[in-house]
Amino acid sequence: MPKTFRILIWLAVAILGALALATVALHRGEQINAMWLVVAAICTYAVGYRFYSKFIAAKVLVLEAQRATPAERLENGRDFVPTNKWVVFGHHFAAIAGPGPLVGPVLAAQFGYLPGTLWILAGAVFGGCVQDFVILLFSVRRDGKSLTEMAREEVGRLGGLVAYVAVISIIVILLGVCALVVVNALKASPWGTFTIAMTIPIALLMGVYLRTLRPGKVLETSALGFILVMLAIFGGQWVSQNPSVASWFTFSGPALAILIIIYGFAASALPVWLLLAPRDYLSTFVKLGTIALLALGIVALRPVLHMPPLTRFIDGSGPVFAGNVFPFAFVTIACGAISGFHSLISSGTTPKLIRRETEARMVGYGAMMAESMVAIMAMIAACVLQPGIYFAINSPAGIVGQAPEAAAATISNWGFPITAAEMHSLAQSVGEQTLYNRTGGAPAFAVGMAHIFSNSLGGQALMAIWYHFAIMFEALFILTVLDAGTRAGRFMLQDALAHVWKPLGRTSWYPSILATSALIVGAWGYFLWQGVKDPLGGINSLWPLFGISNQLLATVALCVATTIIIKMGKARYVAVTLVPLIWLVAVTFTASWHKIFDPNPRIGFLSHAAQLLSSPGANVRLIFNDRLDAFVTGTLIVMIALILIESAVEWVRVLSGRKQARVKESPFVATRFVTEEQG
Amino acid sequence: MKRSITRAATLLASALREIFDESAYARFLDRRKLTSSREAYAAFCREYEAAKARRPRCC
Numbered sequence: 157m158p159k160t161f162r163i164l165i166w167l168a169v170a171i172l173g174a175l176a177l178a179t180v181a182l183h184r185g186e187q188i189n190a191m192w193l194v195v196a197a198i199c200t201y202a203v204g205y206r207f208y209s210k211f212i213a214a215k216v217l218v219l220e221a222q223r224a225t226p227a228e229r230l231e232n233g234r235d236f237v238p239t240n241k242w243v244v245f246g247h248h249f250a251a252i253a254g255p256g257p258l259v260g261p262v263l264a265a266q267f268g269y270l271p272g273t274l275w276i277l278a279g280a281v282f283g284g285c286v287q288d289f290v291i292l293l294f295s296v297r298r299d300g301k302s303l304t305e306m307a308r309e310e311v312g313r314l315g316g317l318v319a320y321v322a323v324i325s326i327i328v329i330l331l332g333v334c335a336l337v338v339v340n341a342l343k344a345s346p347w348g349t350f351t352i353a354m355t356i357p358i359a360l361l362m363g364v365y366l367r368t369l370r371p372g373k374v375l376e377t378s379a380l381g382f383i384l385v386m387l388a389i390f391g392g393q394w395v396s397q398n399p400s401v402a403s404w405f406t407f408s409g410p411a412l413a414i415l416i417i418i419y420g421f422a423a424s425a426l427p428v429w430l431l432l433a434p435r436d437y438l439s440t441f442v443k444l445g446t447i448a449l450l451a452l453g454i455v456a457l458r459p460v461l462h463m464p465p466l467t468r469f470i471d472g473s474g475p476v477f478a479g480n481v482f483p484f485a486f487v488t489i490a491c492g493a494i495s496g497f498h499s500l501i502s503s504g505t506t507p508k509l510i511r512r513e514t515e516a517r518m519v520g521y522g523a524m525m526a527e528s529m530v531a532i533m534a535m536i537a538a539c540v541l542q543p544g545i546y547f548a549i550n551s552p553a554g555i556v557g558q559a560p561e562a563a564a565a566t567i568s569n570w571g572f573p574i575t576a577a578e579m580h581s582l583a584q585s586v587g588e589q590t591l592y593n594r595t596g597g598a599p600a601f602a603v604g605m606a607h608i609f610s611n612s613l614g615g616q617a618l619m620a621i622w623y624h625f626a627i628m629f630e631a632l633f634i635l636t637v638l639d640a641g642t643r644a645g646r647f648m649l650q651d652a653l654a655h656v657w658k659p660l661g662r663t664s665w666y667p668s669i670l671a672t673s674a675l676i677v678g679a680w681g682y683f684l685w686q687g688v689k690d691p692l693g694g695i696n697s698l699w700p701l702f703g704i705s706n707q708l709l710a711t712v713a714l715c716v717a718t719t720i721i722i723k724m725g726k727a728r729y730v731a732v733t734l735v736p737l738i739w740l741v742a743v744t745f746t747a748s749w750h751k752i753f754d755p756n757p758r759i760g761f762l763s764h765a766a767q768l769l770s771s772p773g774a775n776v777r778l779i780f781n782d783r784l785d786a787f788v789t790g791t792l793i794v795m796i797a798l799i800l801i802e803s804a805v806e807w808v809r810v811l812s813g814r815k816q817a818r819v820k821e822s823p824f825v826a827t828r829f830v831t832e833e834q835g
Numbered sequence: 836m837k838r839s840i841t842r843a844a845t846l847l848a849s850a851l852r853e854i855f856d857e858s859a860y861a862r863f864l865d866r867r868k869l870t871s872s873r874e875a876y877a878a879f880c881r882e883y884e885a886a887k888a889r890r891p892r893c894c
Contacts, residue, residue, distance in 0.1 A: 251893060367876060428884040
């Protein structure tokens with residue numbers, strides 16, 4: 157293609173993107189079509205990938221097509237396998253796409269669609285995609301080493317320790333919050349609870365089928381599992397319509413929390429093939445299909461966004477969670493913009509599959525763009541709802557009141573008209589008794605998704621089926637994160653405890669399995685219990701805590717990346733990772749300060765504890781929870797401050813010439829693939 | 836056009852086989868010079884369990 161033509165095409169893409177972004181950002185007073193968000197996102201990603209990631213690949217990382225990757229050098233047919241780049245892309249995307257990009261944008265929609273959308277786009281192009289790309293490449297150049305190992309080798313011993321603590325903390329907080337989202341979606345919902353309960357025997361059946369009848373036929377087994385899950389959704393409708401059966405599956409929040417804690421413990425202790433692996437396959441199958449379906453639904457329906465670009469809640473008085481748009485919009489949306497958790501995947505399986513170094517750009521940068529697009533779709537799903545409906549679903553009873561009329565009146569007074577009759581009718585159309593106070597984001601996302609799906613396929617008659625399909629999708633997805641996370645956390649704990657007493661590190665020794673499983677489940681179970689007992693719905697306290705811990709892990713990853721870039725002698729390009737690092741430090745440190753010390757009891761843990769203490773009949777447990785949350789946040793911040801200082805000292809020593817800049821890369825070995833291609 | 840579609844379909848199938856560990860199982864059989872059976876799959880699960888179970892799912 158002639159160069160002039162290429163320039164004109166990219167100019168057109170850039171102008172279209174700018175036009176779409178201007179429409180998204182500057183439109184006031186009128187509703188806009190969701191396609192503007194889609195076009196703005198696609199053009200932004202296209203320009204970011206074509207120019208920014210190419211710049212990073214060529215100038216900063218200097219990708220070497222001739223350098224053999226660990227997949228080639230250490231090929232063993234097991235962990236290290238040279239794999240086609242599109243296959244690795246799919247594998248990496250399936251590994252990084254979790255419930256975060258679905259829930260975070262839905263919660264942040266309380267500020268309007270604008271802050272979240274801009275953060276998702278800018279955060280991904282300049283932060284998240286860069287982090288995933290550079291960490292993937294650095295891991296590839298170090299034989300697939302993990303983030304913790306790279307932190308220890310390149311930054312220092314403290315860096316390794318902080319990375320370890322950050323990882324285990326984020327796992328515990330993540331699991332507690334995820335479980336809370338499921339509890340809030342399933343409480344008093346026999347249909348949803350039945351469907352999700354059925355996924356357990358379905359997974360067991362899949363495990364046995366896969367092991368005994370059709371060994372290794374995972375896709376076939378997953379497709380069968382999917383059919384059974386769809387039947388369970390229809391079965392759930394029958395259950396919900398039969399009061400005597402429905403009562404067996406109608407649970408309060410605390411009862412569901414106990415059931416999920418028992419499930420988490422069982423999943424951690426049972427053999428992987430029996431429950432964990434089949435559920436994982438089933439969840440991935442549903443996840444990939446549903447994300448594709450949602451994208452098609454949005455394009456087919458081209459819905460109008462009813463949520464305004466900015467709401468009054470940017471002042472920090474939001475009912476979904478309290479806190480100003482800065483910094484809280486930026487910690488609420490972590491996955492989809494920048495997620496520290498991705499650095500674990502980028503330094504886990506993926507670097508061992510990359511066939512050519514140059515392919516790290518498409519896999520690392522590209523897959524994160526795809527995840528960011530999922531976050532944009534979640535934002536659209538939340539914003540196609542009437543704002544009154546959105547706030548009725550997402551606001552806790554402690555803010556809007558228990559009675560439907562009182563809640564509708566409070567929300568209408570905020571300027572988002574809604575009536576109790578409308579909410580009742582909506583609840584009936586989706587097969588629920590009520591949709592009030594369903595905090596956590598999942599039910600609002602499910603209603604938005606059902607709205608998009610039912611308007612594209614099946615009409616209002618299928619609204620309830622689509623709603624419960626969406627709830628099943630989210631809950632299955634989240635419970636998979638929960639069981640895999642519990643087990644991964646258990647292994648990490650066993651690795652650490654082995655330094656204290658060797659037998660504790662034996663992953664096949666049942667006393668150790670039971671003790672460490674109990675410790676991990678107990679830790680996230682405590683956060684879950686705290687959430688279900690919180691009069692403000694739990695999300696107000698716990699989701700920001702999760703966002704902070706996730707982005708603190710991103711801070712660790714960017715510290716490691718910045719250190720390596722300086723040691724590579726590329727200090728003039730250090731802004732590529734240093735700017736997102738500075739931004740994340742500003743966001744997370746400010747958010748942490750507010751969460752600990754803010755005088756507003758809805759924001760600050762300590763002021764909330766003080767308020768409880770001064771009220772008659774103070775609840776000692778709630779006060780303890782607030783102080784514990786403040787302690788956890790403070791500890792994480794101190795640890796990250798330490799790794800920042802350690803990194804900065806290393807940068808100064810290298811830049812001032814007091815320390816020789818030497819990166820700990822594997823030696824260069826020429827790839828055979830170039831010769832093969834040339835031959 | 837037909838070739839491109841076939842190639843895209845093949846790539847999609849390969850990606851799905853990799854995501855769903857069917858390729859890993861095929862490599863296992865190839866490495867151990869085994870044919871697919873209950874025993875072979877059980878051995879694969881045992882070997883694969885340690886690696887798979889250590890991977891947290893992303894948020």
